[in-house]
Amino acid sequence: MAPTPETLTAERILEATEEVLRRHGPAKATVVDVARALGVSHGSVYRHFRTKAALREAVIKRWLDRTTDELAVIVEDGTRDPETRLRDWLAALFEAKRRKAGDDPELFATYMVLAGENGTVVAGHVEELTGQLERIVEAGVSAGVFGGVAPAEAARVLFQATGRFHDPCYAGEWTLPSADGDFRAAVEFLLRALRVR
């Protein structure tokens, strides 16, 4: 028996949408497709997401938020010194993106289409990540190990300067044998700029 509309949560709908996207690509995942996959009426789905655009926006936001939530743990971790937090944060971001791109390239490509359609969501994601970096830089300034730069500006530079290791347009380079060495060299170089003299 199909699940009743009462059991429907936004989260279940988003899971089903991801599954529809995985199977059929970015052209699909209309509200009707998703309702069919869940065995419910499209009216039930519309109660949670009023349009196809709203559904697609929610699904890309959920996908991006998974990374943000994972990284927030590092920002909060007072047991690691700020330099370690920065290294670990950048490594975790690179690893998360590389995993997403490598484990399921078709779904990754689909999410890239959705990202292209939802510039505001992506801009919000970048802002959140930059905000996390800013807090790590601030922690370093408070601890007296980083200095000479405004944390907000440093965070923006750090995010942009490491684009090669998280921006999907470089996904093709992430599996090169040189990728990990390039990443480590970039992080050590950027840390030199941050350290107090």
Add this chain to the structure above:
Amino acid sequence: MAPTPETLTAERILEATEEVLRRHGPAKATVVDVARALGVSHGSVYRHFRTKAALREAVIKRWLDRTTDELAVIVEDGTRDPETRLRDWLAALFEAKRRKAGDDPELFATYMVLAGENGTVVAGHVEELTGQLERIVEAGVSAGVFGGVAPAEAARVLFQATGRFHDPCYAGEWTLPSADGDFRAAVEFLLRALRVR
């Protein structure tokens, strides 16, 4: 009267090829199209470029070499101190790419298709540019103003960390009001990492 085959140089063929690409897009620019544009037989063109692939490779190489040659002047300019040379070099690269993308977006898109077909030529271009950066860093180390990093590694980091300001995948961001401020902040941040302490 059409020019005789004797007047044909590789350079004239490449100019005509660029013009054919500009008018008809990347699917065009076969040897026959170019020969017709020049009013010569395709045999005359084949004497210089034995295949369509060789012609397309030469035309993208010529396009990339224009930037390399422009930047080489800065590397050689002993009247500028190494820090100024590095600032000017990165600014000139950003400006050259932004100009190419902005002045003729369709030709730029065409060249991106050619770049995708000619990975080896693009890799050689990146190697030449990184080599130029390495010479500037070496000059700074010799002058005692840069230190603490191996010039070859620093050059590679500098090139990759400034990808946002020269990699065509960011062409859409180059006209944002924030682009120049982001560029200056990145360059000043990277210079901090290079300076001797």
